[in-house]
Amino acid sequence: MKFGIVVSEGPYTHQASDSAYNFVKAALAKGHEIARVFFYHDGVNVGTRLSIPPQDDRQIQKQWTALAAEHKLDLVICIAAAQRRGLLDENEATRQGKDANNIAEGFRISGLGQLIEMGIQCDRTITFGD
Amino acid sequence: MKFGIVVSEGPYTHQASDSAYNFVKAALAKGHEIARVFFYHDGVNVGTRLSIPPQDDRQIQKQWTALAAEHKLDLVICIAAAQRRGLLDENEATRQGKDANNIAEGFRISGLGQLIEMGIQCDRTITFGD
Amino acid sequence: MATLHTVNKSPFQNQTLISCLGHTKAGDAVLMFEDGVYGATKGTALSDAVAGLGADVKLYALGPDLAARGIDAGRLADGITLIDYDGFVDLVAENDRTQNWL
Amino acid sequence: MATLHTVNKSPFQNQTLISCLGHTKAGDAVLMFEDGVYGATKGTALSDAVAGLGADVKLYALGPDLAARGIDAGRLADGITLIDYDGFVDLVAENDRTQNWL
Amino acid sequence: MSEIIKKFLYVNRKAPYGTIYAQESLEVVLIGAAFDQDVSVAFLDDGVFQLTKGQDTTAAGLKNFSPTFRALGDYEVTKLYVEQESLDERGLTLDDLQDIQYEDEDDDYAEKPSIIVVSRAEMADVMADQDVILSF
Amino acid sequence: MSEIIKKFLYVNRKAPYGTIYAQESLEVVLIGAAFDQDVSVAFLDDGVFQLTKGQDTTAAGLKNFSPTFRALGDYEVTKLYVEQESLDERGLTLDDLQDIQYEDEDDDYAEKPSIIVVSRAEMADVMADQDVILSF
Numbered sequence: 001m002k003f004g005i006v007v008s009e010g011p012y013t014h015q016a017s018d019s020a021y022n023f024v025k026a027a028l029a030k031g032h033e034i035a036r037v038f039f040y041h042d043g044v045n046v047g048t049r050l051s052i053p054p055q056d057d058r059q060i061q062k063q064w065t066a067l068a069a070e071h072k073l074d075l076v077i078c079i080a081a082a083q084r085r086g087l088l089d090e091n092e093a094t095r096q097g098k099d100a101n102n103i104a105e106g107f108r109i110s111g112l113g114q115l116i117e118m119g120i121q122c123d124r125t126i127t128f129g130d
Numbered sequence: 131m132k133f134g135i136v137v138s139e140g141p142y143t144h145q146a147s148d149s150a151y152n153f154v155k156a157a158l159a160k161g162h163e164i165a166r167v168f169f170y171h172d173g174v175n176v177g178t179r180l181s182i183p184p185q186d187d188r189q190i191q192k193q194w195t196a197l198a199a200e201h202k203l204d205l206v207i208c209i210a211a212a213q214r215r216g217l218l219d220e221n222e223a224t225r226q227g228k229d230a231n232n233i234a235e236g237f238r239i240s241g242l243g244q245l246i247e248m249g250i251q252c253d254r255t256i257t258f259g260d
Numbered sequence: 261m262a263t264l265h266t267v268n269k270s271p272f273q274n275q276t277l278i279s280c281l282g283h284t285k286a287g288d289a290v291l292m293f294e295d296g297v298y299g300a301t302k303g304t305a306l307s308d309a310v311a312g313l314g315a316d317v318k319l320y321a322l323g324p325d326l327a328a329r330g331i332d333a334g335r336l337a338d339g340i341t342l343i344d345y346d347g348f349v350d351l352v353a354e355n356d357r358t359q360n361w362l
Numbered sequence: 363m364a365t366l367h368t369v370n371k372s373p374f375q376n377q378t379l380i381s382c383l384g385h386t387k388a389g390d391a392v393l394m395f396e397d398g399v400y401g402a403t404k405g406t407a408l409s410d411a412v413a414g415l416g417a418d419v420k421l422y423a424l425g426p427d428l429a430a431r432g433i434d435a436g437r438l439a440d441g442i443t444l445i446d447y448d449g450f451v452d453l454v455a456e457n458d459r460t461q462n463w464l
Numbered sequence: 465m466s467e468i469i470k471k472f473l474y475v476n477r478k479a480p481y482g483t484i485y486a487q488e489s490l491e492v493v494l495i496g497a498a499f500d501q502d503v504s505v506a507f508l509d510d511g512v513f514q515l516t517k518g519q520d521t522t523a524a525g526l527k528n529f530s531p532t533f534r535a536l537g538d539y540e541v542t543k544l545y546v547e548q549e550s551l552d553e554r555g556l557t558l559d560d561l562q563d564i565q566y567e568d569e570d571d572d573y574a575e576k577p578s579i580i581v582v583s584r585a586e587m588a589d590v591m592a593d594q595d596v597i598l599s600f
Numbered sequence: 601m602s603e604i605i606k607k608f609l610y611v612n613r614k615a616p617y618g619t620i621y622a623q624e625s626l627e628v629v630l631i632g633a634a635f636d637q638d639v640s641v642a643f644l645d646d647g648v649f650q651l652t653k654g655q656d657t658t659a660a661g662l663k664n665f666s667p668t669f670r671a672l673g674d675y676e677v678t679k680l681y682v683e684q685e686s687l688d689e690r691g692l693t694l695d696d697l698q699d700i701q702y703e704d705e706d707d708d709y710a711e712k713p714s715i716i717v718v719s720r721a722e723m724a725d726v727m728a729d730q731d732v733i734l735s736f
Contacts, residue, residue: 001455006598008464010140012214013172013620015396018661019370022426026447032455041488042143042172050216052226057663080491084142086178086232096182100230102216112495119596120468120499124454127462127599130370130619131353136734138362143484145294148525149268152324156345162353171624187527210627242631249732250604250635254352257360257735260268260483263728270479272554273510275375279613279645283724295482298513303555324523328481330516330530335555344523359733362613362621365592372615374690375646381477381509385588397618400649405691426659430617432652432666437691446659461597464477464485 002033004122006115008129010042011060012053017046020128021063028071036074036118037064039107041129044082047075049104061104068106075107076114132163134252136245138259140172141190142183147176150258151193158201166204166248167194169237171259174212177205179234191234198236205237206244262287264355265317268294268362271306280361281313289351290314291343293322297329302337311337322348364389366457367419370396370464373408382463383415391453392416393445395424399431404439413439424450470595471502476511478600480530481521486514487529489600494532497539504594505536508547508587512554515546515561515579530562537566542578549584606731607638612647614736616666617657622650623665625736630668633675640730641672644683644723648690651682651697651715666698673702678714685720 005024009016024034039046046061053059068075077087086102089109093101103109119125135154139146154164169176176191183189198205207217216232219239223231233239249255265284271277277292277299284290292300299310300321310319319340326333326342333342343351352358367386373379379394379401386392394402401412402423412421421442428435428444435444445453454460474493480486493505507515514530521528536544544564551557558581567573582590591597610629616622629641643651650666657664672680680700687693694717703709718726727733 003454010172010215015370015618015660015662019396022447022661023450027451027454030448030451032451040492041484042140045175045215048216050218050223050228050230050232052213052216052218052228054214054663058661081488083182084184085140085175086181088180088182093180098180098182100180100232102180102230102232112492113498115492115598116472116496116499116501119472119598120470120501124460125596125598126368126454126460127464129462129464129599133352145268145482145524145526149294152345152525153348157349157352160346160349162349170628171620184527188525211624242628243634245628245734246608246632246635246637249608249734250606250637254358255732255734256266256352256358257362259360259362259735261728268482270482270510270513273377273478275645276613282720283644283727285724285728288728295479295510298479298510298554301555305553305555307555324525325481328519328521328524328526328528329479329513330518330520330560332518357730357733359611359727360735362735363592370618372618372646372649375614377509378477384584385508385591387588387592390592397615397646400615400646400690403691407689407691409691426661427617430655430657430660430662430664431615431649432654432656432696434654459594459597461475461591462599464599 001123002035003027004035004118004125005037006127007037007039007043007046008041008127010045014130016128016130017060034073035122036076038115038118039077040081044077044085044087047077047104047107048087048102050102065104065106077107077109079109079111082109131253132165133157134165134248134255135167136257137167137169137173137176138171138257140175144260146258146260147190164203165252166206168245168248169207170211174207174215174217177207177234177237178217178232180232195234195236207237207239209239209241212239262355264351264358265290266360267292267296270295271299276361284317286316289318289320289355291320291322291348291351293325297321297325297331300337300340301331301335307337364457366453366460367392368462369394369398372397373401378463386419388418391420391422391457393422393424393450393453395427399423399427399433402439402442403433403437409439469502471593472496473591473594473597474505475597475599476507476514477509479510479513481526485600490529490532492598493541494539497541503541504543504545504590505541506545506587506590508550512546512550512556517562533562534564537578542566543580544578545587545590546579546581547584547587548581605638607729608632609727609730609733610641611733611735612643612650613645615646615649617662621736626665626668628734629677630675633677639677640679640681640726641677642681642723642726644686648682648686648692653698669698670700673714678702679716680714681723681726682715682717683720683723684717
């Protein structure tokens with residue numbers, strides 16, 4: 001079955017991104033397809049490569065980046081939510097005149113239309129938030 | 131009277147940083163001293179210079195940077211909370227081997243001790259959070 | 261030696277206002293602001309509880325947050341004092357400590 | 363045509379579980395996870411309300427989140443089924459839609 | 465843009481301004497309108513506060529997004545379900561909410577109300593009749 | 601580090617793991633211990649869940665910070681006020697909480713319990729007796 005996942009809270013602050021990660025791993029192990037993971041609201045902060053969690057804690061961004069590489073996951077960060085919160089890729093930074101970017105490998109920035117499209121194309125849509 | 135302010139939620143997502151800003155402005159106008167504003171939890175995200183809010187919305191980071199310049203405010207971002215969330219200054223980025231930093235002008239990164247010190251030295255401590 | 265308590269969450273969604281009012285002392289002040297201002301309106305399912313628990317404290321609501329939410333002064337419950345940010349600052353200064361119920 | 367409802371907030375702090383249970387249909391499933399698992403324990407001030415409102419739905423609690431919070435299976439209320447993430451995935455697949463109560 | 469027509473429900477249960485969910489939910493509804501799906505929007509619990517009239521955010525220094533609700537009709541988002549019990553508990557009536565209308569192109573563009581007040585049981589029926597539910 | 605001795609109270613009202621507040625509160629308490637102030641920590645409402653024993657975060661993939669509570673005595677944080685009514689509402693007793701002790705240097709280093717169970721009214725008294733209250 002084809003699943004679409006929404007993550008709508010930031011890493012560490014809420015458990016949402018951990019629960020989504022565990023769910024996605026279990027769904028993949030059962031042979032389901034994860035068509036997309038869409039990061040909205042503070043969820044966009046999962047995709048910063050600048051975070052430095054304590055070494056004895058889980059590394060949330062790296063977990064997602066590795067899982068995406070292994071299973072060719074489409075990790076999409078909402079552009080409108082990302083701009084408000086200061087999450088940029090190189091193109092956006094250049095276009096907006098910002099001197100740095102912070103997106104992590106395996107994530108891409110795109111529009112809210114990708115969320116609706118995911119809902120249309122997936123058999124199930126599940127949101128992890130607060 | 132000497133006030134210490136804690137901001138513990140991120141900009142736009144919660145009203146906390148707006149309320150703190152309005153409170154600080156009103157306190158300064160009444161002649162009180164704002165000894166420090168300490169950003170903790172997701173509050174550290176107020177201090178990113180990479181955010182691009184919609185043009186018709188308030189510009190929260192710029193508001194704080196301007197107010198700090200005008201009144202010589204000490205805006206302190208907690209280093210432990212900032213590392214988890216990917217908020218870095220140039221020194222931290224270099225030290226941690228990160229290729230970018232994102233702290234805004236007028237903010238500085240320091241330890242949790244600055245929060246306790248603020249509580250000791252101020253007549254009143256007020257937290258804006260969720 | 262009184263305390264200013266602040267509450268910023270809707271009491272219809274969250275237990276914080278009720279917990280706060282259960283821990284106040286006579287003479288304390290309670291300020292409702294942000295989504296907490298919904299606790300200051302009359303004719304709701306919670307109005308009686310707020311009036312009862314808050315009987316020996318001074319209740320305040322922040323005007324700018326009421327206005328943002330479209331609550332006009334006529335809908336405030338009896339005994340609630342409307343203040344602005346200047347009044348908020350004064351409450352902090354006048355009371356010996358502030359307890360923010362998050 | 364049944365719905366899987368998920369609740370991730372403590373019912374002692376937040377009204378979400380009560381609202382969810384007030385909007386279920388007979389045959390629906392309700393999964394309590396994250397801080398929502400506190401709603402699955404017995405002998406609390408809310409146990410009767412949860413049991414009453416959830417009478418015609420199937421109630422589940424997520425084991426990994428119970429373990430994280432130190433709640434052993436002996437404290438689960440009657441009628442609650444313990445599942446892991448595999449079971450969570452199955453519930454999503456078996457029900458026609460998922461409604462996440464945030 | 466798509467040949468599949470699904471029933472989408474956007475669920476709003478949180479008050480405006482204290483947190484951003486109400487505003488960013490509205491942004492999803494507006495974008496989603498371009499996809500020609502069968503869209504409904506639900507307001508229950510504190511979500512009914514989003515629709516109150518007379519919102520003035522000047523003194524609080526926030527962005528007032530409430531006028532956008534009145535534009536939903538132009539995007540063919542015309543079914544705004546509001547729960548009666550949620551209004552009652554909060555001391556609100558329909559008169560406290562904005563007057564939100566749409567032009568019915570099947571009825572000579574007559575102006576009709578977009579807000580549909582439903583009971584809690586009816587809201588449960590609306591929810592159970594969807595393909596995709598997005599919650600905010 | 602400071603000549604002023606103030607009464608600091610850290611108030612914990614939220615459950616662990618669902619949100620980070622409990623963990624980052626504990627980090628403040630540990631740092632604050634170096635400042636030689638008069639420290640108390642309050643656990644009420646869902647905050648009492650922070651102290652439950654037997655927490656095992658392996659399957660959830662989270663960091664278990666609950667053992668740190670048992671180290672508070674080494675930092676001379678020895679007054680952990682827990683509200684009885686909050687325990688009762690949640691079906692908990694003192695037996696469900698970790699056994700947290702400190703060595704009393706004024707009593708030949710005898711081991712004594714750090715948890716002090718108080719009524720709601722007594723908790724209000726503790727709160728009203730502070731100089732600085734930090735809430736999480």
